[in-house]
Amino acid sequence: MMNIGPYTFDEFASLVESFHGFPAPGVLVGGIMVNLALQNLPEGDLFDAICETPKCLPDAIQLLTPSTVGNGWMRVLNFGRYALTLYEKINGAGVRVFVDPAKLDPWMEIKNWLFKRVPKKEQDSERLRNQIRAAGYGIYGCQPVTIKPGLLKRNSRGSIATCPICKEPYPAADGGICRSCQVHPWSRMDS
Amino acid sequence: MMNIGPYTFDEFASLVESFHGFPAPGVLVGGIMVNLALQNLPEGDLFDAICETPKCLPDAIQLLTPSTVGNGWMRVLNFGRYALTLYEKINGAGVRVFVDPAKLDPWMEIKNWLFKRVPKKEQDSERLRNQIRAAGYGIYGCQPVTIKPGLLKRNSRGSIATCPICKEPYPAADGGICRSCQVHPWSRMDS
Numbered sequence: 184m185m186n187i188g189p190y191t192f193d194e195f196a197s198l199v200e201s202f203h204g205f206p207a208p209g210v211l212v213g214g215i216m217v218n219l220a221l222q223n224l225p226e227g228d229l230f231d232a233i234c235e236t237p238k239c240l241p242d243a244i245q246l247l248t249p250s251t252v253g254n255g256w257m258r259v260l261n262f263g264r265y266a267l268t269l270y271e272k273i274n275g276a277g278v279r280v281f282v283d284p285a286k287l288d289p290w291m292e293i294k295n296w297l298f299k300r301v302p303k304k305e306q307d308s309e310r311l312r313n314q315i316r317a318a319g320y321g322i323y324g325c326q327p328v329t330i331k332p333g334l335l336k337r338n339s340r341g342s343i344a345t346c347p348i349c350k351e352p353y354p355a356a357d358g359g360i361c362r363s364c365q366v367h368p369w370s371r372m373d374s
Numbered sequence: 375m376m377n378i379g380p381y382t383f384d385e386f387a388s389l390v391e392s393f394h395g396f397p398a399p400g401v402l403v404g405g406i407m408v409n410l411a412l413q414n415l416p417e418g419d420l421f422d423a424i425c426e427t428p429k430c431l432p433d434a435i436q437l438l439t440p441s442t443v444g445n446g447w448m449r450v451l452n453f454g455r456y457a458l459t460l461y462e463k464i465n466g467a468g469v470r471v472f473v474d475p476a477k478l479d480p481w482m483e484i485k486n487w488l489f490k491r492v493p494k495k496e497q498d499s500e501r502l503r504n505q506i507r508a509a510g511y512g513i514y515g516c517q518p519v520t521i522k523p524g525l526l527k528r529n530s531r532g533s534i535a536t537c538p539i540c541k542e543p544y545p546a547a548d549g550g551i552c553r554s555c556q557v558h559p560w561s562r563m564d565s
Binding site: 209 | 475476544545552553554
């Protein structure tokens with residue numbers, strides 16, 4: 184039986200449901216990927232994470248590792264690939280785990296889901312989840328990687344100023360006014 | 375006494391510690407901001423979230439609302455401002471909560487932290503946390519907003535292809551090869 188971190192597969196599915204809103208196949212797949220990465224890394228080290236898609240996978244990393252968006256130990260670099268890297272935060276040595284399409288032929292439900300060949304409504308979630316569980320580590324690739332030194336540095340925002348337009352605090356390095364005072368995603372209802 | 379969602383302030387601080395790694399002042403502030411937003415929105419509606427900084431605040435949203443990075447109900451638009459918006463996902467009507475520097479004078483510990491006037495090592499975490507708790511809703515601004523229609527649409531990645539270079543699945547709309555096969559954040563150790 185496959186465990187995911189300290190959880191059974193079904194326990195992890197429940198955890199995903201409570202955090203993510205529903206037991207999304209992508210987060211289940213992600214849980215197995217995080218597991219696989221950790222098994223190929225030295226125990227006890229502190230790892231940062233890179234996630235190559237914003238879809239589902241970040242939540243598996245946030246649930247199973249100390250890395251979150253908010254603490255800055257996970258970064259989403261949106262390459263549109265279903266892949267994650269965990270790496271030692273000082274020297275950058277790590278492991279990248281990805282879904283390997285060449286290994287998907289025995290698992291048509293997973294393949295159809297990943298390549299979006301079946302409309303969501305017609306997906307057999309039960310069958311898909313069973314295939315994800317049964318496939319175990321068999322559908323992934325795992326490669327040793329070294330993160331480039333430039334990506335290891337934490338970029339500090341430096342000093343904080345008050346924006347003369349919106350009167351809110353912002354990183355002074357962004358310029359004379361804050362970045363939002365050029366591009367607003369909303370229109371105020373009261374002005 | 376201030377509650378944060380279903381938690382007492384101290385319970386929330388423990389939850390933050392377990393998810394975020396430490397009870398960061400930014401996530402505590404964020405918890406109060408989420409609370410304030412929800413109190414100004416109709417109960418029972420479904421909200422999406424916009425977070426204007428990747429620092430700390432996203433974790434408060436992920437802990438206290440159904441929105442996460444991975445489920446796509448929270449987006450980080452990095453304007454470098456300590457602000458969040460919760461909005462009804464169909465019509466875009468919502469509330470934006472921000473830290474208002476004009477209200478910070480009675481709370482020097484918070485002001486020094488927010489404007490990074492004191493090196494982290496010299497910060498009095500205990501005093502800062504007590505001020506955050508005691509200030510309650512008193513240091514924030516809250517404004518009704520309407521998210522522009524273009525931002526309400528979910529952008530689907532469309533069909534998925536296999537990249538001829540890395541052999542991994544990627545959104546076909548990205549072009550003939552995947553976005554990563556131009557910009558690699560790592561060098562492979564085995565090639």
